Amino acid sequence: MNPVSREKIMKRLLLIAVALSLIILPVILIWVGYNGSGIISIEFLTSRPRLFEYGGIYPQIMGSVYLVSLCTLFGAPLGIASAIYLAEYAPDNRITQSVRFFTETLAGMPSIVIGLFGLEFLVFYLQLKTSLLAGAISLSFMMLPWTIRASEEAIKTVPQEYRAASLALGATKWQTIVNVVIPAAMPGILTGVLLGVGKAVGETAVVWLTAGSGLEAFVPRSLSSPTGSLPMYIYLLATQAHTVEGVQRAYGASLVLLIMFLGVSVSALMARNYYLRRLGN
Amino acid sequence: MSYQINEELLRFRPKMAQDKVIFNDFNLWYGEKHALIDINIAVKSNIVTAFMGPSGCGKSSLLRGINRMNDIIPVARSTGEVLIDGKNIMGSGINVYDLRKRVGMVFQRPNPFPMSIYDNIAYAPLLHDVAEEEELDKIVENSLRGAALWDEVKDRLDDSAFSLSGGQQQRLCIARALSINPDIILMDEPCSALDPIATIKIEALMRELKEKYTVVLVTHNLQQAARVSEMTAFMYIGEIIEFGATRDIFENPREELTEKYITGRFG
Ligand SMILES: Nc1ncnc2c1ncn2[C@@H]1O[C@H](COP(=O)(O)OP(=O)(O)OP(=O)(O)O)[C@@H](O)[C@H]1O
Ligand SMILES: [Mg+2]
Numbered sequence: 184m185n186p187v188s189r190e191k192i193m194k195r196l197l198l199i200a201v202a203l204s205l206i207i208l209p210v211i212l213i214w215v216g217y218n219g220s221g222i223i224s225i226e227f228l229t230s231r232p233r234l235f236e237y238g239g240i241y242p243q244i245m246g247s248v249y250l251v252s253l254c255t256l257f258g259a260p261l262g263i264a265s266a267i268y269l270a271e272y273a274p275d276n277r278i279t280q281s282v283r284f285f286t287e288t289l290a291g292m293p294s295i296v297i298g299l300f301g302l303e304f305l306v307f308y309l310q311l312k313t314s315l316l317a318g319a320i321s322l323s324f325m326m327l328p329w330t331i332r333a334s335e336e337a338i339k340t341v342p343q344e345y346r347a348a349s350l351a352l353g354a355t356k357w358q359t360i361v362n363v364v365i366p367a368a369m370p371g372i373l374t375g376v377l378l379g380v381g382k383a384v385g386e387t388a389v390v391w392l393t394a395g396s397g398l399e400a401f402v403p404r405s406l407s408s409p410t411g412s413l414p415m416y417i418y419l420l421a422t423q424a425h426t427v428e429g430v431q432r433a434y435g436a437s438l439v440l441l442i443m444f445l446g447v448s449v450s451a452l453m454a455r456n457y458y459l460r461r462l463g464n
Numbered sequence: 465m466s467y468q469i470n471e472e473l474l475r476f477r478p479k480m481a482q483d484k485v486i487f488n489d490f491n492l493w494y495g496e497k498h499a500l501i502d503i504n505i506a507v508k509s510n511i512v513t514a515f516m517g518p519s520g521c522g523k524s525s526l527l528r529g530i531n532r533m534n535d536i537i538p539v540a541r542s543t544g545e546v547l548i549d550g551k552n553i554m555g556s557g558i559n560v561y562d563l564r565k566r567v568g569m570v571f572q573r574p575n576p577f578p579m580s581i582y583d584n585i586a587y588a589p590l591l592h593d594v595a596e597e598e599e600l601d602k603i604v605e606n607s608l609r610g611a612a613l614w615d616e617v618k619d620r621l622d623d624s625a626f627s628l629s630g631g632q633q634q635r636l637c638i639a640r641a642l643s644i645n646p647d648i649i650l651m652d653e654p655c656s657a658l659d660p661i662a663t664i665k666i667e668a669l670m671r672e673l674k675e676k677y678t679v680v681l682v683t684h685n686l687q688q689a690a691r692v693s694e695m696t697a698f699m700y701i702g703e704i705i706e707f708g709a710t711r712d713i714f715e716n717p718r719e720e721l722t723e724k725y726i727t728g729r730f731g
Contacts, residue, residue, distance in 0.1 A: 344575035348637070351533055352588040352644055353565035362591065367578050462578035462624070 212441070219438030222431045228439070231400045236420060236429030240436050245402040246410040247384065247443065250318050250394060254383045258323035259376045262330030266372070269331070270338035271360055283335075290328035297324050298392035306393055316406040318394025325386055326379030333378055337371020338364060370458040377451035384444050387414035413440040467690035467714045467726075472671075476694040478709055481508035484648065484678045485530055490544035492525055492534060499525050501702045503544070507695075512670055512679040514689035514710065517699035518730065523682040526699070527650050530680065531567040532560050548648070565592060568641025568677075570651040574633035576625035576640070581608075581617050584625050584636055588644045603643055610676075611639035612669050631662025638669065648678045656684065667692050686726065690714055698722045 184192075230239030265286075273279040301321030311317040341364050349359040365372070390412045391397070397415030401408070413436050420433035485507040492500035500522050507513045507530075515523040525534065532553060534540040545552045553563050565588075576584050585604040594603065604621070608614040613635040617628070625636055634654055641649055651670070655663040670692045673679050683689050689696050690710060697707040698721070706713060706722045717723040724730050 342575070344571060344573065345577055347533070347536070347571065348569075348575050348577065348640070349587070350536055351531060351564055351567075351569035352591070352640070353561045353563075354588070354591050355561060358591055362587070363577055 215434060215437050215441055218431070219434035219436075222435035223438065227432075227435060232398050232416070235398065236424045236426055236432060240413070240416060240432070240439065242399050242402050243397070243411045243413050243416040243436065244439060246315075246395070246399065247412040247414075247440070249315055249403055250322060250390060250410060250412055251380060251383050253315065253319035254322035254326055255376065255380055257320060258326035258330060258379055258383075261323070262327050262376070262379065263334050263372060265327075265331045266334030266338055266375075267360060267365075270335045271356070271364070286328045286331050289324075290332060292328075294325060294386055295388040295392075297321060298389040300324070301389060301393040312407055313393060313395055313409050314407045315394065315403045315410040318390050318410055318412075321389045321393040322383040322386060325389060326383050329379040329382055330375045333375025334368070334372045337368040337375065340371070341367045366458075367462060370455045370462070373454045373458065374451060377447055377454070380447050381444060381451075384447060385414055385440065387418050391415055391418070413437075413443070467687060469690050469711055469714060470692070473694055474711055476511065476709060476711075478508060478695060481511055481694075483507070484509040484548065485680075486545075486547040487526075487529065488545040488547065490526075490529060490542065490546055492522075492529065492540060492542040494537065495539040499702050500529070500542075503529075503704055505697060505704055505707045507678065507680055509678050510674055510676075511694035512674050512681055512692050514693035514696045515680070515682045515699060516684070516686065516689050516696060517705075517725070519684070520701075521699040522702045523699055524652050526697075527652055527680060527682050530648065530650055531564050531569055533564075533569065535560060565644045566646050567648045567650060568638075568644060568646040570634070570637050570641055570649065570654045572653045573657045574630055574637050576628075576633050576636050579625060580622045581625050581628070581636060582621040584640050585643045587640065592644070607639040607642040608636075610642045610673070611635045612665065612672070613639055629662070631658050631665060634658060634662065634666060635669065638666075638673075646677065648680065649673060650680050652682045653684060654681070655688065663688075686714075698725060700725075 227239045228244065229241050231242050232238040232240065269279065269283065273282070298321060301317060301324070305311045305317040305320055306313055311320075345363050345367060346359055349363045350356070354362070390410075395409035395411050395415070397411050397419045399409055399411035403410040417433050417436045417440065420429045420436070424430055424433065483506040487503040487505050490500060490503040491498070503526060515526055517523055528534045529542070529546055530548070534542065542554070544554070546554055548563075548566070552558075577587060579587070582604055585607050586600055589600060589603050594600075605614060605618075608617060613632060616632060617623075620627075625633060628636060634657075638649075638654075655666050658666065667688065670679055670681065681689075681693060693710050695708065696710040696713045698705045698713060698717075698719075700721055706717060706719045713722060714726055717726060
């Protein structure tokens with residue numbers, strides 16, 4: 184085969200590969216939308232599950248919201264604080280490098296392992312029971328590495344000139360970090376936090392082992408209440424429902440979950456743009 | 465090559481002026497590298513003093529000696545004294561943050577914070593709790609006036625600092641340096657990133673600033689040193705080769721190296 188026709192064939196093949204991978208996402212969206220939209224109603228969104236595969240998903244929606252909010256409440260400050268330390272204070276030595284490597288690794292850690300740790304350590308050893316608190320803390324382990332990594336990156340890309348300007352005005356290092364570096368890094372930090380939140384929203388294995396069985400009929404009333412969540416609900420109905428109604432509900436819950444996830448992503452984008460505009464870019 | 469020395473500068477005599485900053489046997493190392501060697505000069509009050517010399521000779525390092533900005537470079541280490549108004553700022557018991565409030569600094573590339581024009585100027589006064597609200601407005605206005613920028617920005621104080629041109633940004637940085645009400649202003653090649661028109665404006669501003677402040681200017685540009693500075697230090701590989709009235713340095717250099725540099729027969 185001559186090089187010119189080979190070039191042409193390769194180009195076609197690449198194009199097909201691109202088309203295939205680009206088409207998967209819309210197909211999933213449409214698939215879920217198509218199968219899930221039928222069941223969506225006020226009733227479905229505001230009532231509790233009944234007889235395993237009937238009723239609504241209100242406690243699951245609220246459970247997911249609580250879990251993710253609480254997880255963010257723990258994970259975001261901790262992650263940002265770690266990132267500040269790593270980027271601004273940590274000496275550039277072996278220990279720091281290992282911590283960084285560890286964070287990278289944690290980001291790829293199979294979630295079932297984090298779930299197992301949450302179960303053994305939080306649920307049993309610290310006796311938090313399968314609960315909102317145990318679930319949220321475990322989820323924040325999932326979220327942390329993503330938040331740390333993106334935030335550290337964002338803090339490091341803040342130009343050195345800003346720091347010099349602030350220090351030369353008599354600001355301390357900490358004042359400089361709080362008043363100049365963090366605001367300038369905010370778009371990146373937010374992206375990091377929301378990347379982590381995105382991970383937490385859809386996480387199944389971790390909540391399964393630490394938060395609740397999934398079909399809880401009540402919105403959690405306290406930190407120690409068992410807490411259902413959308414991913415768990417979907418998992419249960421998708422694998423164990425016997426009726427069309429059950430499968431339909433799995434799709435309906437998937438659609439709601441997807442919308443929540445998109446909501447997080449869109450707010451990430453909006454927050455990012457807002458800060459970028461405020462920073463004047 | 466000939467230099468246009470400002471007439472007003474011709475009348476200047478070093479003896480007429482008071483010492484503001486005195487370097488006594490000041491030495492600086494970056495790791496193993498001896499970057500400043502036995503510096504002994506006195507920067508006079510209320511004039512512009514220029515540090516000039518080829519790239520890497522230590523101009524910026526010497527400038528940073530005046531507000532101890534070398535402290536933030538981990539490998540930097542120094543010996544000797546730097547006296548400001550007779551007091552050794554290298555000594556123990558010196559609060560470096562207070563020191564830097566008395567010494568404003570302007571950098572090579574305009575580096576306004578990613579904030580509004582107003583917030584850039586209000587930054588330091590707020591940090592140092594100077595200010596009630598009206599007082600803050602006053603500081604912002606005065607600083608911008610001091611940097612000859614007020615008329616251009618008074619109607620758009622809430623705009624981002626990045627909406628300004630390069631020259632305006634540099635004047636904003638000068639205004640920001642004025643906001644802490646310093647007595648010394650350090651400028652590290654403040655015009656090297658600017659076009660000729662903006663450069664002229666900043667040079668005019670330097671001439672105004674010295675009425676109230678002691679100005680120290682690092683420059684690569686010999687013409688600039690001749691245009692704005694009363695005194696000039698010529699540096700070469702970490703040493704001060706010659707220091708004196710700008711007129712003398714440019715018209716009768718004592719050292720051969722200086723003459724070579726001035727006449728462009730260097731290296
Ligand atoms: N942070 C640093 N770490 C190590 N060496 C440095 C550092 N800063 C400067 N030096 C070295 O010290 C010497 C003096 O540097 P300095 O920046 O003071 O020179 P300069 O005269 O301002 O040069 P330029 O005209 O290029 O700005 C140079 O050889 C430079 O390589
Ligand atoms: Mg320099």
